[in-house]
Amino acid sequence: MYLRSFVFQIGVKSTEEVIQRIRSDLIPRLSTQPGFFAYYVVALSENRVATIRIFEDQDSLESAHEATVGALDAIVKEFNITDGIVEESGYDGDVSAGVAYARLFL
Numbered sequence: 001m002y003l004r005s006f007v008f009q010i011g012v013k014s015t016e017e018v019i020q021r022i023r024s025d026l027i028p029r030l031s032t033q034p035g036f037f038a039y040y041v042v043a044l045s046e047n048r049v050a051t052i053r054i055f056e057d058q059d060s061l062e063s064a065h066e067a068t069v070g071a072l073d074a075i076v077k078e079f080n081i082t083d084g085i086v087e088e089s090g091y092d093g094d095v096s097a098g099v100a101y102a103r104l105f106l
Helices: 015-030 058-078
Strands: 002-009 036-044 048-055 085-094
Touching: 002 058, 015 036, 015 048, 015 058, 048 058
Parallel strands: none
Antiparallel strands: 002 048, 002 085, 036 048
């Protein structure tokens, strides 16, 4: 498995609105890509959002990114994510992944 995570600063609107756009426009596209395992988005303090993508391997993750770049660009523009990444997780690489328990609020 391969994981990549980022923290983004939202310039306009709310974190709830950007999460809704990610759910409606990005996750349906990502989840149908070969190698998809999971995608998480979390609202943080100070109008920031964290995202976590998990794919079978790095090639699958990179291909999925290329396939969804249009939706990503639209979200960046709408929410004025001018600086893009605020901080990287410090980890971009192989992981062992499994779900012990997840409680999702949609």
